[in-house]
């Protein structure tokens with residue numbers, strides 16, 4: 036994601052911070068950030084980040100609810116929540132999803148979304164019951180074709196009880212029928228991943244958005260294949276992720292069904308759906324099929340600019356592939372959406388980032404924005420955060436990549452960016468109090484955009500270009516879930532230099548790193 040989500044509450048008014056990250060000295064996460072600093076705001080604003088400073092609250096235990104007594108001896112109740120410290124309700128335990136087949140219909144007159152999603156999954160335990168995440172209303176559910184028990188538990192959690200327990204290690208299929216008005220629903224922090232701008236509707240958001248349109252194991256630690264069909268009145272477009280297989284099933288006179296398929300697994304928050312009047316441009320570039328889409332709500336001039344900027348994606352991907360190895364996916368694209376109130380400038384939807392049109396056509400910001408979102412295809416999408424507190428793995432790289440792209444295209448060097456920003460941030464005490472190892476839920480999307488790329492550039496200075504490039508490439512080319520601890524271990528494995536003092540200063544430290552060679556600053 037680019038930009039900071041301004042919908043989040045001011046210090047102290049939101050939910051409590053959750054349990055502390057393991058293996059870490061207590062003082063790191065018990066530090067309370069006092070107030071917004073004007074200095075920090077002025078530091079962030081030139082980077083296009085409308086930062087709102089937030090307090091880091093001390094830890095409380097999160098955890099998952101204990102299951103009810105199973106009806107047979109070996110079967111258990113899958114946990115509600117996958118164990119994320121910041122979002123304990125997110126995702127579910129006991130199974131891994133391999134594929135979602137989403138079939139939804141949207142009626143703009145009533146703004147009701149209805150449909151059926153078929154989830155193919157593998158059980159990790161013998162399951163007496165398990166949870167799915169969805170904020171809409173489930174009307175019917177089957178497991179392997181048999182009617183299953185259904186009980187809502189909280190705003191977005193449904194307990195599914197199969198007629199017979201699912202055996203451990205077995206493949207099973209859950210078919211869920213549901214409906215609702217997603218525009219009426221807010222997330223845990225009061226946000227609206229479902230938004231409307233005139234006759235255009237969008238569901239897209241981080242850290243959650245899937246629960247507004249399909250049932251899922253809604254956590255980045257369970258990526259799966261996506262097969263998405265969206266039925267809309269004839270004349271509207273429905274844009275999503277992956278390859279456009281067809282845009283009209285031709286079976287209905289008044290409705291079109293848009294069918295999109297991903298060929299690589301993706302985290303649930305990396306999907307999106309946009310419904311409205313869009314102009315699409317399709318083709319193949321560098322062997323990659325692409326679809327770019329721009330809202331028809333823009334003027335002709337702005338539409339042209341939006342397409343011009345979207346079409347820089349292929350050249351940017353070539354530069355990024357030079358830095359991080361081959362592009363990891365089989366489709367390319369981007370969409371510019373109308374909503375001027377969107378809480379982000381860009382979101383790294385897999386194969387097709389979602390851009391706020393107003394930000395995409397900003398000549399001072401477009402290159403940085405597009406490069407940032409495309410770099411996420413390697414960092415955040417191909418390599419996914421294990422938990423939300425691993426956000427460094429995603430946002431630090433996407434932000435550093437924009438520096439590196441500028442360095443190769445006549446802009447300032449990444450080193451000059453590091454020195455410029457460090458010079459301004461050095462004395463901003465509150466800026467450094469938000470660590471990379473445990474930024475806290477409310478600071479998940481704040482300092483990482485600045486301290487993150489600074490950390491990477493400083494590490495480049497310490498490791499040297501060759502080892503740093505090897506780290507980035509080997510990391511990005513190995514798809515899967517990884518933590519910030521994994522990243523530190525990987526970096527250490529590629530250099531004889533002891534990186535512990537560096538990590539202490541840049542990842543764990545709560546004050547500005549000393550300007551030493553060991554910290555990459557001398």
Ligand SMILES: [Zn+2]
Pocket residue numbers: 036037383407408411429430433
């Ligand atoms: Zn980002």
